[in-house]
Amino acid sequence: MSKQLNIVYFAWVKERLGRDHDIVDCPDGIGTIGELLEYLKDKEAVYRDVFSDTERLRFALDQDFVRLDATFDAAKELAIFPPVTGG
Amino acid sequence: MIKIRILEDDFDAGSEISQLAGLGGGAVASFVGQVRGDGSLSALELEHYPAMTEKALRKIADSADQKWDLHGVTVIHRIGRLQLGEQIVLACTCSDHRQAAIEACSYIMDQLKTVAPFWKKEIMQDGTENWVEERQSDIDAASSWDH
Numbered sequence: 001m002s003k004q005l006n007i008v009y010f011a012w013v014k015e016r017l018g019r020d021h022d023i024v025d026c027p028d029g030i031g032t033i034g035e036l037l038e039y040l041k042d043k044e045a046v047y048r049d050v051f052s053d054t055e056r057l058r059f060a061l062d063q064d065f066v067r068l069d070a071t072f073d074a075a076k077e078l079a080i081f082p083p084v085t086g087g
Numbered sequence: 088m089i090k091i092r093i094l095e096d097d098f099d100a101g102s103e104i105s106q107l108a109g110l111g112g113g114a115v116a117s118f119v120g121q122v123r124g125d126g127s128l129s130a131l132e133l134e135h136y137p138a139m140t141e142k143a144l145r146k147i148a149d150s151a152d153q154k155w156d157l158h159g160v161t162v163i164h165r166i167g168r169l170q171l172g173e174q175i176v177l178a179c180t181c182s183d184h185r186q187a188a189i190e191a192c193s194y195i196m197d198q199l200k201t202v203a204p205f206w207k208k209e210i211m212q213d214g215t216e217n218w219v220e221e222r223q224s225d226i227d228a229a230s231s232w233d234h
Binding site: 077 | 120164175176202218219220225
């Protein structure tokens with residue numbers, strides 16, 4: 001059974017994708033953020049462009065920082081953004 | 088007492104510091120960050136992740152409260168468009184002792200720069216815009232508290 005995930009984007013990730021969120025049906029077999037990014041990159045050229053260098057991206061699952069190899073488990077929201085620059 | 092605020096409007100740093108000082112203790116330390124007039128910068132645009140920002144700031148303040156003996160912590164961060172010289176951020180700590188207050192304040196700012204979900208965009212005088220890149224010195228400063 002596929003799982004629905006809300007993906008939210010910020011800063012230049014949002015600008016370059018041209019949208020602030022996506023609702024994605026993750027197919028079976030996709031359990032980590034890295035796997036999801038590969039799946040999205042296969043689907044659309046804009047994802048291939050924006051997600052090409054994952055070193056420049058940071059991730060949060062349900063508002064907690066996680067790494068690229070984190071599994072979604074029961075998470076509802078994935079955020080993808082550049083390194084933070086507040087303060 | 089931990090107070091976290093995310094504001095579009097300006098804040099009164101003096102009043103915030105006085106309120107924290109009113110909790111007692113003999114030492115109050117504070118830091119105010121402002122928009123620096125670097126070269127051809129015209130303004131900053133501050134974006135954040137509303138669902139995560141307060142949670143991340145509270146986690147930093149809680150962590151400071153555990154590391155040092157504090158009476159209170161106030162963290163205020165602004166969002167939206169900020170002109171040159173405007174206040175961006177306030178971190179303020181109150182303790183019985185100078186060293187705890189100063190160190191905790193410094194720790195909060197170092198952590199804030201690497202784990203609070205804010206992004207700065209520079210608006211230049213010629214109308215061009217650039218997202219600010221992370222700085223290695225900020226990452227090093229944040230990780231220096233790990234040991």
